[in-house]
Amino acid sequence: MTLTMTPEFHREVGIPRVAAIAYPYGRPVGQVGDREGQRAVLLETLAFLERAKTPGEVHHLPFQWPEEPSKTDWQPPEISPVVKFFLEEIKRAGREARTPKDS
Amino acid sequence: MGTPQVDGFRFLPPSLRAWIRRSIPAEPFPGPIPWTPLKRPLRKTTFCLVTSAGISLKTDLPFDMDREKKEPTWGDPTHREIPRWATEDDIQVHHLHIKTDYIRQDLNVMLPLGRFREFEQEGIIGRLAPTCYSYYGFQLDPRTLLQQTMPKMAAKMHQEGVEAVLLTPA
Numbered sequence: 048m049t050l051t052m053t054p055e056f057h058r059e060v061g062i063p064r065v066a067a068i069a070y071p072y073g074r075p076v077g078q079v080g081d082r083e084g085q086r087a088v089l090l091e092t093l094a095f096l097e098r099a100k101t102p103g104e105v106h107h108l109p110f111q112w113p114e115e116p117s118k119t120d121w122q123p124p125e126i127s128p129v130v131k132f133f134l135e136e137i138k139r140a141g142r143e144a145r146t147p148k149d150s
Numbered sequence: 151m152g153t154p155q156v157d158g159f160r161f162l163p164p165s166l167r168a169w170i171r172r173s174i175p176a177e178p179f180p181g182p183i184p185w186t187p188l189k190r191p192l193r194k195t196t197f198c199l200v201t202s203a204g205i206s207l208k209t210d211l212p213f214d215m216d217r218e219k220k221e222p223t224w225g226d227p228t229h230r231e232i233p234r235w236a237t238e239d240d241i242q243v244h245h246l247h248i249k250t251d252y253i254r255q256d257l258n259v260m261l262p263l264g265r266f267r268e269f270e271q272e273g274i275i276g277r278l279a280p281t282c283y284s285y286y287g288f289q290l291d292p293r294t295l296l297q298q299t300m301p302k303m304a305a306k307m308h309q310e311g312v313e314a315v316l317l318t319p320a
Contacts, residue, residue: 049317053158055171056319061179063186067156073203073248075318076265079256085265093274096314097192102183109153116161120249127246128222129288130166140172141165 048096050075050088054105065105066092070112071121078113189313194276198312200303201261202287203253203320204245206230213244213286225288227295229303232282236263247288248320260318279310287320 048064052075057065068075068088077085088110095106112119130137159167188195204213207230214226232241238257243250253260266278283303289295307315 048314049319051158051319052156052161053319054156055158055174058175058177058179059173061181061183063183067158069154069156069160071161073245073250073320074252074259075320076259076262079252079259082258082265085258085262086268089262089265089269090274092316093192093269096188096316102185103179107153107156119161121161123246123249125246127288128219129247129290132222133169137165137169140169144164144168 048092048099050092054107057103057105061103063102063104064096064099065103066095066108067105068108068110070110071116071119073121077110084110190276192275193273196277196279196311196313197266197275198279198307198310198315199261199263199266199282199318200315201284201318201320203243203248203260203284203318204250204286205232205241205243205253205257205261205284207232207236207240208242212242215244215246218246218288223290225290226286227289227292227299229283229285229299231306232261232263232284234263234267234278234280234282236282245286245288245320260320262318279307279312281306281310 048066049062050066050068052068052070052072054065054067070077077088088108091108159171162170206212210230218224218226238254241257243253258264261282261284263282266275269275270278285295285299
């Protein structure tokens with residue numbers, strides 16, 4: 048089974064069992080040194096593994112990250128090569144998403 | 151009221167979010183999804199942990215970041231074995247898409263070997279297999295990963311009696 052921050056990828060590849068968590072990239076199990084918090088996430092994930100009966104089942108775990116996304120430091124120190132490579136395309140996607148579509 | 155649905159893009163900057171969303175279908179996955187039923191209760195099941203975070207032992211070859219810096223659409227398609235006893239002191243992390251410091255400070259945030267050793271001792275799971283694994287998740291062309299790397303990992307899991315795998319993508 049998969050414990051993932053991005054359950055949307057399930058629509059692309061078809062994952063048998065998805066435990067989705069609203070935690071930042073690079074820390075799906077929890078915060079540094081938070082043994083009890085990590086155990087809670089993993090025990091809930093294991094409980095889902097035991098009860099899931101249908102291929103493709105998605106369970107949204109009931110945990111919230113304590114920081115706002117804009118205050119959460121998860122990004123690499125340098126912009127990643129692929130983002131640098133597609134930067135103009137990425138900026139254009141952002142502009143188009145902000146532009147209201149004609150009705 | 152139930153648990154809110156997880157928005158996998160909430161931590162991304164808006165432009166990157168818009169760009170990645172374009173490549174994800176809006177509809178559910180159309181094809182058949184593989185399914186292996188859990189054969190035994192958790193307390194008797196042998197587990198293996200796998201992550202895509204680019205973790206390797208300090209004594210092992212690191213994942214290749216130099217080639218990716220030169221070829222931005224290429225990602226290292228190999229894997230590394232991580233023994234079940236590994237801790238932060240034993241590992242290195244190479245990944246160009248996340249901040250890796252947290253994993254070096256506490257391996258459990260990404261590959262929870264310590265937590266699963268506890269679960270084994272407490273009888274919550276049957277056993278943690280001798281070998282766990284990391285590969286590198288940035289794979290725009292996943293053919294080598296799927297056709298060469300994954301079968302090697304699966305063969306060793308089979309040898310070690312693994313019955314359930316927890317995958318933690320980075």
